[in-house]
Amino acid sequence: MDNSEPDEIRDFWNRVADDWQIQVGATGDRNRILNSDPVLWAFAGNVAGLKVLDAGCGTGYLSKQLSDRGALVTGIDLSERMIAISRAQYPHMNFRVDSCNELRTVKNAEFDLVIANYVLMDTPDLEGSMRAFSRILRAAGVAILVFSHPCFPQGGATVSGADGETNYRWGFPYFERRKCVDPPWAHFTSDFIWFHRPLSDYWKAFKAAGFVVLDFEEPRISEERYHLAENLRELTNSKERPYSVAFKLRKNGGAE
Numbered sequence: 146m147d148n149s150e151p152d153e154i155r156d157f158w159n160r161v162a163d164d165w166q167i168q169v170g171a172t173g174d175r176n177r178i179l180n181s182d183p184v185l186w187a188f189a190g191n192v193a194g195l196k197v198l199d200a201g202c203g204t205g206y207l208s209k210q211l212s213d214r215g216a217l218v219t220g221i222d223l224s225e226r227m228i229a230i231s232r233a234q235y236p237h238m239n240f241r242v243d244s245c246n247e248l249r250t251v252k253n254a255e256f257d258l259v260i261a262n263y264v265l266m267d268t269p270d271l272e273g274s275m276r277a278f279s280r281i282l283r284a285a286g287v288a289i290l291v292f293s294h295p296c297f298p299q300g301g302a303t304v305s306g307a308d309g310e311t312n313y314r315w316g317f318p319y320f321e322r323r324k325c326v327d328p329p330w331a332h333f334t335s336d337f338i339w340f341h342r343p344l345s346d347y348w349k350a351f352k353a354a355g356f357v358v359l360d361f362e363e364p365r366i367s368e369e370r371y372h373l374a375e376n377l378r379e380l381t382n383s384k385e386r387p388y389s390v391a392f393k394l395r396k397n398g399g400a401e
Contacts, residue, residue, distance in 0.1 A: 201264030
């Protein structure tokens with residue numbers, strides 16, 4: 146790994162932090178609301194009284210929702226600007242500047258649950274992050290990981306034909322791990338940096354860090370949430386496009 150990458154990633158997220166707050170607000174963006182947050186909460190179950198690490202917390206919306214459900218939450222993010230926004234919005238909560246790759250501010254076996262919500266595709270060190278998650282979890286602790294679907298790059302998706310057929314374009318071999326830079330989208334003005342790895346590499350990293358897979362889902366909108374879609378296109382995309390994957394893992398060391 147290029148030693149300059151962590152600084153580059155930190156600088157990038159500091160640059161887009163204020164735009165990111167517009168994107169997710171207090172409830173998450175449309176993809177989270179319609180598709181992945183219901184899966185995340187189903188995987189998490191009752192969090193009341195649990196010590197939860199929101200790893201890569203961004204501007205803190207999920208940390209606040211976890212706290213509202215009774216969890217004892219610590220939010221960490223590599224970006225100083227993200228943490229500043231989180232602290233300004235939720236001054237009673239515990240937010241720290243820290244990297245998922247190391248979690249230097251977190252003690253061994255300190256948490257019951259770690260949630261990384263759309264984070265792993267943005268970290269330059271997948272294996273290091275998974276080792277760090279394992280270290281800070283108690284025996285049989287749980288990790289919930291939601292990240293962009295590595296098999297279907299939404300930035301390369303095109304819709305064609307009268308039936309709205311969706312095609313995905315790859316500019317490099319799927320099995321090649323690499324840093325990617327996408328052009329700005331929506332209201333963002335900066336290119337987006339992320340890291341592609343094949344899905345099997347994620348699975349191998351989970352296993353190497355001492356996790357077993359308890360559940361797996363490719364989030365999509367459920368019928369009871371159809372009414373939340375703002376238009377037919379959003380509903381159709383949420384029903385048909387695989388935006389993300391969600392894993393529930395358990396650290397080896399006992400029953401769940």
